[in-house]
Amino acid sequence: MQESALTDLLSSRSGLAILALPSTYLELLTDELCAMPDDVLSRVRIVGPPRGSVPAELTHLWMPYDLRFDGEGSPDPGTRGDFAQRAARHFAEEVVRRVPYATPADHANMVERCLEPLSPSGHPRRLVGTDAELIAVIRELLPKSGGRSGETLRLLRRHAGRACEQGRFRRLFAAATQGELVR
Template identity: 35%
Template sequence: MARAPFAATAVSLPMGSQEVIQTAWNTKTRALPLAASAGALYAGRGFALATQAANIADAKLYVLSAGLGLVDINRQVPLYGLTVSGGHAESVAARVTDEFDAGAWFASLMSGAYSDQWGDAFGQGSGRVLIALTRPYAEMVGKSLNELGPQALARLRIFGASLASALPVTLAQSVAPYDDRLDAILPGTRADFSQRAMLHFVRLVATKRDAYDRDADYAAVEAAIGGVAAPDRPRRPRRNDAEIVQLILARLQTQSGIARILRALRDEEGVACEQSRFSRLYRVAVEQREVA
């Protein structure tokens, strides 16, 4: 996503209770200037895979936004910098002085200026509703999804790794049965696992079946990956932020381009670093280099 001005970031928020922070953020986003359509602000392989899946299925595409809610990619929105994931400067949880409730945060966003409602996605005439989630986002949207009626939930398919403990128990049956065997069929990174699984599902099932039988859908998935062995994953050393910034600075002496340097650190240095974290550290390294 394009870089947001300071006034549109979590860091610009005051410290306070979650209710205070929610009100402050919704007030702030309403006052921000519109920048572009939501779809134009997002980049990266995961978003590209989700877009590809939507195009194949001829389906409407939404972004699950930690700053704006459930956003139609064609909606005009402001730039912002906020996440619900921990360990980031942009994490809204760091501004909340009591215990952060990701589900309540998302409910607040859905009453904001830019969010659609689940009823819009599950509306009349829609078929299966496919949602690609990481654990932090599963914690954010699980409660509101769980409040949908049984007819809507029967059409819900969720894609992601290790989501069981992050979602309400009643949503476990909605999680498609993908695991590391997917890497042998549609390779990628842990960061884009959920989008890869969703794309595989669309190619395999969603365009070939008119009925929305969950058991039949999942049986087709199991048949596709059942005879496949998961590839061995290289064990990469975990580096702290300062170490990764130094590695990026060294690379910037002879290389340019965030994607190229990330790939080099993964393949040549064996560094484990999730893409959004690397993007943040890359910006830090570039700023340090400009000051030096």
């Protein structure tokens, strides 16, 4: 039987393999993961997808990051699009760094203890604005964001409390940084 590229990669290395996966990618890898030898699979930790999207055969490897990780007091707030990566970074820095050779159950318990004091965020009510209003706010935020687009969008949403879809933001950010006025 020919092993998969992922199995080959994980078999050729020692130590933990942290897979930062949204549910769609986990779905693509499920058959490959379930076919791995137990000694390889036992070193895998799955971080990112919601519990309900993890197949029963892999739930023992899932780390319980949930909406609390994005709640009030989150150690690494961000967008849903980068949730898996942020959670994996937290897992590596705060859990694995302390106990690199724990069982999946022990790692999951440590994650639970990290998230226990946090509460899930509600859906924030953000103010909608005209293009001109949002450009003015973006310009105010540029010094705080170092002129970085992603950081400016995060500040616009989280600190300025403004609603702005990414495609619209891209256009407004370009206008704000190029000195254009949009009416």
